Amino acid sequence: MIAIIDYEAGNLTSVARALTHLGYKNEITAAPEKIRTAERVIFPGVGAAKATMQTLQKRGLNQVLADFFRTGKPMLGICIGIQILFEHSEEEDAECLNLLPGRVKKYPPTDTDTHTETLKVPQIGWNEVYQTKPHAIFEGVPNPAHFYFVNSYYPEPASADIIIGKTKYGLEFCSAIAHDNLIATQFHLEKSGRVGLKMLNNFLKL
Amino acid sequence: MLTKRIIPCLDVRAGKVTKGIAFKGNVDVGDPVEMARFYYEGGADELVFYDITASNERRDIMIDVVSAVAAEIFIPFSVGGGLRTLEDMRRVLLAGAEKVSIDSGAVRNPQLIAEGARAFGSQCVVLSMQVKRVPKSKQIPSGYEIFIDGGRTPVGWDALEWSARGIDLGAGEIVVNSIDADGTKAGYELELTGAIADLVPVPVIASGGAGNPQHLRDVFVESNADAAIVASITHYGEFTIENIKTYLTDEGVSVRDTW
Numbered sequence: 001m002i003a004i005i006d007y008e009a010g011n012l013t014s015v016a017r018a019l020t021h022l023g024y025k026n027e028i029t030a031a032p033e034k035i036r037t038a039e040r041v042i043f044p045g046v047g048a049a050k051a052t053m054q055t056l057q058k059r060g061l062n063q064v065l066a067d068f069f070r071t072g073k074p075m076l077g078i079c080i081g082i083q084i085l086f087e088h089s090e091e092e093d094a095e096c097l098n099l100l101p102g103r104v105k106k107y108p109p110t111d112t113d114t115h116t117e118t119l120k121v122p123q124i125g126w127n128e129v130y131q132t133k134p135h136a137i138f139e140g141v142p143n144p145a146h147f148y149f150v151n152s153y154y155p156e157p158a159s160a161d162i163i164i165g166k167t168k169y170g171l172e173f174c175s176a177i178a179h180d181n182l183i184a185t186q187f188h189l190e191k192s193g194r195v196g197l198k199m200l201n202n203f204l205k206l
Numbered sequence: 207m208l209t210k211r212i213i214p215c216l217d218v219r220a221g222k223v224t225k226g227i228a229f230k231g232n233v234d235v236g237d238p239v240e241m242a243r244f245y246y247e248g249g250a251d252e253l254v255f256y257d258i259t260a261s262n263e264r265r266d267i268m269i270d271v272v273s274a275v276a277a278e279i280f281i282p283f284s285v286g287g288g289l290r291t292l293e294d295m296r297r298v299l300l301a302g303a304e305k306v307s308i309d310s311g312a313v314r315n316p317q318l319i320a321e322g323a324r325a326f327g328s329q330c331v332v333l334s335m336q337v338k339r340v341p342k343s344k345q346i347p348s349g350y351e352i353f354i355d356g357g358r359t360p361v362g363w364d365a366l367e368w369s370a371r372g373i374d375l376g377a378g379e380i381v382v383n384s385i386d387a388d389g390t391k392a393g394y395e396l397e398l399t400g401a402i403a404d405l406v407p408v409p410v411i412a413s414g415g416a417g418n419p420q421h422l423r424d425v426f427v428e429s430n431a432d433a434a435i436v437a438s439i440t441h442y443g444e445f446t447i448e449n450i451k452t453y454l455t456d457e458g459v460s461v462r463d464t465w
Binding site: 011013014017018020021046047048118120121122123124125126127128142145146148149150168169190191192193194195196197 | 207208209211246251276277278280281282299300302304327328329330378379407408409432433462463464465
């Protein structure tokens with residue numbers, strides 16, 4: 001079973017629909033036992049870091065996710081799901097799961113190269129992901145390829161080793177990471193057309 | 207680099223797309239799911255469904271349409287038309303829409319924007335506005351006035367002021383529908399779109415007036431719109447999304463060119 005973590009926000013059903021479309025059974029759940037026994041876990045969706053962490057703590061799921069990470073079973077974070085993996089987010093000064101060293105920052109108000117163009121935040125729309133490292137999750141995905149983003153904050157891992165994808169929006173930021181069994185993307189795989197479905201399918205085969 | 211988005215708009219009445227669309231091949235031209243799939247496979251970056259059904263019981267049909275589209279279409283799409291309450295918005299989002307587009311409902315009850323943003327996040331709430339050029343006045347300093355109810359009823363609000371207020375209330379994107387440009391195929395309302403794009407810190411989507419690919423180039427480059435809605439220029443097969451994107455790429459406009 002594939003567990004989609006229910007944290008009372010975001011577009012959980014979109015991910016569920018994409019998995020169903022790909023032919024995989026899945027369940028949106030907040031039940032710790034179901035998550036512990038799942039073959040794979042997906043942590044998707046949109047939301048604010050602080051509210052997300054509060055919901056996880058209230059349901060005891062922060063520990064469940066940390067434990068799942070240590071089992072070595074495949075785990076996928078999407079959008080807010082990449083941000084809460086790190087130590088801390090600038091969004092409302094939120095303490096996060098601390099599974100990976102690093103922080104989450106807000107986009108600068110202007111482009112860091114030109115200093116003239118005002119950036120619209122959140123970033124909403126299709127942007128290019130450059131694969132900076134080969135990984136099975138990218139199999140069959142053109143490099144670069146466009147994916148759908150909705151975000152005001154971006155992750156800055158302490159170790160560049162875990163970065164597998166980068167994107168430019170005002171500055172170059174980390175848009176995909178992989179560390180052991182843990183993969184996460186800032187972009188929405190479930191809303192990125194064929195390439196997004198391809199990456200989801202790749203995750204399901206890991 | 208973030209690309210400019212091209213967003214086909216489909217008008218749906220009682221579960222059927224209202225405009226006959228010149229799709230080639232075996233496509234049920236009235237079926238919203240078929241048409242959504244056609245655009246999805248053809249490179250549309252996003253879709254808008256506009257529910258022009260009047261009565262309440264038929265809204266359930268629209269929810270069924272949204273569910274059916276969401277099961278097959280894996281790009282973002284928004285749904286607008288007649289959304290008046292938080293519950294209306296919730297139903298559409300739960301059925302699988304990425305965003306809701308509120309228009310007359312937001313004018314009648316501006317707090318709907320704030321309630322939607324709090325409940326679902328600003329990125330879900332698109333403020334759509336119908337705008338008409340009028341003589342500049344103390345009440346309408348920009349000379350662009352907000353209308354509701356399909357462009358029939360003037361509101362007495364300045365479009366720039368309403369844009370700014372909508373953002374303060376929590377709207378995540380703004381759709382600027384020009385009543386003057388709509389249906390002319392003479393191009394988007396560049397001045398109005400540019401004025402709003404300069405003013406607000408969120409994406410601005412131009413709507414009304416597209417007749418050829420150059421019109422999209424103009425609104426992207428000259429008015430700095432982030433996205434453009436198309437309807438008749440692609441619905442009737444005159445241009446494809448791919449045609450338009452090829453033209454835009456040649457003109458130096460960044461678009462999502464593979465899908």
